[in-house]
Structures are given as C-alpha cells and as structure tokens.
Amino acid sequence: MQLPKDVCMGALRVTLTGNSEVWIENYRGILEYTGERILLQARTCQVCLEGSRLSIDYYTNEDMKISGNIVSLTYI
Amino acid sequence: MTEWLKRLRGYVKIIVWGFAPQRFINLCSNKGILLWNIEKQDDVYIMCVSLESFYRLRSIARKTKVRVVISERYGLPFFLPHLQRRKAFLAGLVLTVMFWIVSSMFVWDIQISGNCVITDDMIFQFLEQEGIQMGMRKSNLDIGELEKQIRRQFPQVTWTSGRLMGTRLLLELKENDAPIPEDTQGADAIIGRDLVAEYDGVITDMIVRSGIPQVTIGSQVAKGDLLVDGKVPIYAEDGTIREYRMVTADADIRMEHSGHFRIFLPEDYILKKYTGREKTGYFMRLGDREWKQAQKVSFLQYDSILNTHSMKILKMFGINGTFGKITYREYQKTEYLRDDSEAKEILQEKISDFLESLGEKGVQIISKDVKIETKCNGWVAHGELVVQEKVGTQVDTTQKED
Numbered sequence: 001m002q003l004p005k006d007v008c009m010g011a012l013r014v015t016l017t018g019n020s021e022v023w024i025e026n027y028r029g030i031l032e033y034t035g036e037r038i039l040l041q042a043r044t045c046q047v048c049l050e051g052s053r054l055s056i057d058y059y060t061n062e063d064m065k066i067s068g069n070i071v072s073l074t075y076i
Numbered sequence: 077m078t079e080w081l082k083r084l085r086g087y088v089k090i091i092v093w094g095f096a097p098q099r100f101i102n103l104c105s106n107k108g109i110l111l112w113n114i115e116k117q118d119d120v121y122i123m124c125v126s127l128e129s130f131y132r133l134r135s136i137a138r139k140t141k142v143r144v145v146i147s148e149r150y151g152l153p154f155f156l157p158h159l160q161r162r163k164a165f166l167a168g169l170v171l172t173v174m175f176w177i178v179s180s181m182f183v184w185d186i187q188i189s190g191n192c193v194i195t196d197d198m199i200f201q202f203l204e205q206e207g208i209q210m211g212m213r214k215s216n217l218d219i220g221e222l223e224k225q226i227r228r229q230f231p232q233v234t235w236t237s238g239r240l241m242g243t244r245l246l247l248e249l250k251e252n253d254a255p256i257p258e259d260t261q262g263a264d265a266i267i268g269r270d271l272v273a274e275y276d277g278v279i280t281d282m283i284v285r286s287g288i289p290q291v292t293i294g295s296q297v298a299k300g301d302l303l304v305d306g307k308v309p310i311y312a313e314d315g316t317i318r319e320y321r322m323v324t325a326d327a328d329i330r331m332e333h334s335g336h337f338r339i340f341l342p343e344d345y346i347l348k349k350y351t352g353r354e355k356t357g358y359f360m361r362l363g364d365r366e367w368k369q370a371q372k373v374s375f376l377q378y379d380s381i382l383n384t385h386s387m388k389i390l391k392m393f394g395i396n397g398t399f400g401k402i403t404y405r406e407y408q409k410t411e412y413l414r415d416d417s418e419a420k421e422i423l424q425e426k427i428s429d430f431l432e433s434l435g436e437k438g439v440q441i442i443s444k445d446v447k448i449e450t451k452c453n454g455w456v457a458h459g460e461l462v463v464q465e466k467v468g469t470q471v472d473t474t475q476k477e478d
Contacts, residue, residue, distance in 0.1 A: 056114035
C-alpha cells in the first residue's frame with residue numbers, strides 16, 4: 001500500500017505560496033523566532049525560513065501559517 | 077466568519093517576553109491553545125489568544141519563565157460590562173429594538189395599483205368599512221378574504237392580489253377593459269334614441285347598425301333632420317304595424333358640408349421682459365406641511381420657478397417629502413407691434429394648425445378658400461371650407477313620437 005510519507009513517517013509537509021505565505025505541517029516546535037528567521041524542529045530535521053517581516057498568522061499543534069517576505073527555506 | 081466567532085467569545089492581544097518565549101509558544105500549541113497573529117517586535121512577542129485560553133497561560137508562563145501582559149481586549153465579553161455602566165444608552169437600545177419589533181407587527185401603509193375607473197378614495201372607503209386601515213395589526217388581516225370582498229364589492233374588478241411587504245399592504249387590481257355591452261332592455265329601450273344631422277349638407281356614406289334609416293346616400297339634409305329613427309315598427313301578419321320597438325340608433329354616416337372659419341390676430345402683443353433681477357430661497361415639504369425660507373420679494377411682477385427633489389429615503393417609510401430651490405425672476409410686461417410679414421407667417425401657422433386639428437378629428441377637407449385681410453388694429457384670416465365628416469347626434473325618440 002502506497003501511503004503518503006507525511007502520514008506514515010511523519011515527514012514535514014511544506015506548502016509555499018509565492019514568496020509571501022507558507023503552510024507547515026508535522027513539525028515538533030519552534031526553536032527560534034525573529035522577524036528575519038524562523039527555525040522549526042521536525043521529526044528528522046530542522047527547517048530554517050529566512051526573510052523579512054516574518055510573522056506567524058496562526059500556530060496550533062497540527063499546522064502553522066507564516067507570512068512575510070520569504071527569501072529562503074533551508075533543511076538543516 | 078471565524079473573526080466574528082472570535083469576537084463573540086472574546087480575545088486578548090498579549091505581550092510576551094522573558095527567558096524562553098519560543099518554548100512558551102510550543103507549550104501553548106501542545107496544550108491545544110490556539111495562538112494567532114504572532115509577531116516579533118524588538119525583544120517582545122505580540123500574539124492573540126482567546127479569553128478562555130488566556131486563563132490557562134499562567135502555568136505555562138511560570139514554567140517558561142516569561143511574563144505575559146494584556147495589551148488590548150476585543151469582543152463581546154469586554155463590551156457588555158462597559159455597556160452596563162451606560163444604563164440610559166442600554167435602555168434606549170432595548171427600547172429601540174422593542175419599538176422596532178412592535179412596529180413591525182402593524183400595517184403602516186396601504187398602496188393600491190391597477191385601478192382606473194374605481195378611485196383610490198372609493199377603495200380606501202371600502203377598506204375602512206372592512207376595518208382595514210393604517211395602524212391595524214398584521215395578524216388581523218386576512219388577505220384572501222379581503223381579495224374576495226373587493227371583487228364582490230366592485231363587479232368591474234376581475235382580479236385582485238394583496239400582499240404584505242414589510243409593513244406595507246400592496247393591493248393590485250385589474251379592472252375589466254372590455255366595453256360594457258349596451259343594455260337594450262334598460263331605460264333606453266323604453267325611450268329609444270334617434271340620430272339627427274348637426275349641419276346642412278349631402279350624405280356621402282352611410283352604414284346603419286341599428287334603427288331605420290330615413291335618408292340615403294346623396295340626400296340633401298338640413299340641420300336637425302332625422303337621419304336614423306330609433307322607433308322600429310313591428311308588422312303584424314296583415315301588414316299593419318302591431319307595435320314599435322324602441323332602440324338606440326347606431327350608424328356611421330358621413331356628410332359633405334361647408335363651413336366658415338375666422339382667425340383674428342391683433343397688431344400689438346405683450347411679452348414678458350426679464351429684468352435680470354432674481355431672488356433665491358429654499359423650501360422643504362413633508363406630507364402636507366411646508367417650510368419656506370422667510371424672505372421678502374419686493375418685485376412687482378415675477379415668476380416663481382421651483383426646482384424640486386424628492387427624498388427617496390422617506391418614500392421607503394411612506395412619507396412624501398421634497399426639498400428644493402425657489403427662484404423669483406422679476407419681469408416687466410412690454411408691448412410690441414407686429415409687422416405685416418410676421419403677422420402673415422403667424423396666421424399661416426395658425427391656419428395649418430387648425431386644419432391639422434380637423435384632420436385629427438377625422439374631418440376630411442375637400443376644398444378650402446382662405447384669405448388674409450388687414451383690418452383695423454390687426455389681421456383677419458377667414459375662409460370657406462368644404463369638408464366631409466361623421467355626423468349624427470343622438471336625441472330621444474319620444475320627442476318625435478307621432
């Protein structure tokens with residue numbers, strides 16, 4: 001059975017809309033948050049979002065939405 | 077939608093700062109507390125949290141060694157206690173809502189449309205007799221029964237439709253457009269009516285629908301002569317007249333006759349000459365009442381020009397309201413004299429208008445002989461016309477009974 005990896009392995013799911021909005025699911029928590037950089041902890045890696053005027057529109061246990069001027073997204 | 081729900085339940089904007097604000101955010105999400113609009117400003121974090129969840133933040137704040145301060149409050153739970161202090165406002169608000177609810181239980185306007193022969197007054201009078209008037213309760217109104225009553229009361233109404241639109245009762249009627257057939261058994265049948273000639277002339281065409289014709293095509297008739305007799309003889313088997321049946325004579329009779337006309341045009345005429353002096357005022361009308369800007373018009377002769385605008389918003393409440401500007405323009409009556417060519421031009425125009433109006437009435441002009449002459453203090457246009465037109469005036473048969 002071909003199950004999606006985010007369901008069976010808990011892999012991070014990132015949805016980017018242009019460079020202004022991003023939806024992130026399956027994360028563990030926030031490690032760092034400033035207006036220029038947001039560092040998130042996932043199950044197997046870390047994700048670093050860099051840009052300017054970054055803000056979190058909402059933040060729940062399931063998903064979050066970040067908006068602002070996104071310059072880069074890096075897996076660490 | 078979610079914004080309305082949030083506002084209904086109430087939420088606060090908080091400022092968070094201290095040892096581990098990121099951990100504070102993480103713990104909040106782990107405990108199922110929704111945070112939104114999270115922003116970092118200098119050394120502090122600003123975010124929104126529902127009022128319900130705000131009381132659960134104490135333990136998390138203590139654990140993460142951060143300080144939480146409310147910066148702004150939003151929503152109904154914060155608005156209501158604030159409102160409680162303003163008792164008069166609250167009472168006014170409650171009274172307004174109550175008044176609005178109670179008022180909507182009554183009929184405040186009645187509009188009738190589609191009536192042509194039956195006047196509004198007749199219908200309003202009937203409605204009043206039936207107990208239907210402005211200010212009555214909507215629940216006491218039986219529209220189906222009212223429609224039946226209208227049709228019963230006014231036989232010429234063939235269709236009615238009533239409906240309530242808010243507090244307005246709309247009544248639509250349809251009257252019988254077909255001509256009412258002549259009652260031959262009525263009063264006319266006893267009296268009977270003849271057709272008589274209005275002019276001296278020659279009959280050119282004749283179609284008789286009812287009655288006995290007394291003339292034929294080509295007959296020379298004089299004014300007042302009988303054209304169609306409304307007294308129809310009924311013969312017995314032996315050929316004698318048994319009785320007369322009175323009918324209303326009906327016929328299309330065309331007659332050729334001559335006529336004369338005369339148009340006089342005086343030499344002098346008076347025109348208004350505006351002096352250019354004007355005064356302006358404003359006015360307002362609400363129903364039958366009128367308010368005018370008080371001012372003295374010192375002009376001897378003046379025209380009042382009204383520029384009105386209706387207040388559409390008041391029309392929605394059934395009130396007829398207008399406002400506008402009144403301009404008073406002063407003038408002086410000045411006497412002018414016409415010259416010959418001008419007078420002839422005016423007279424020609426008047427003659428052609430007169431002939432045109434005859435044509436519109438169904439009068440056919442066979443020949444015309446028009447002359448324009450100068451008389452004392454003016455001009456006279458006179459002429460002889462030979463025309464062909466429909467004739468026949470009804471008169472009571474009994475007057476001519478032999």
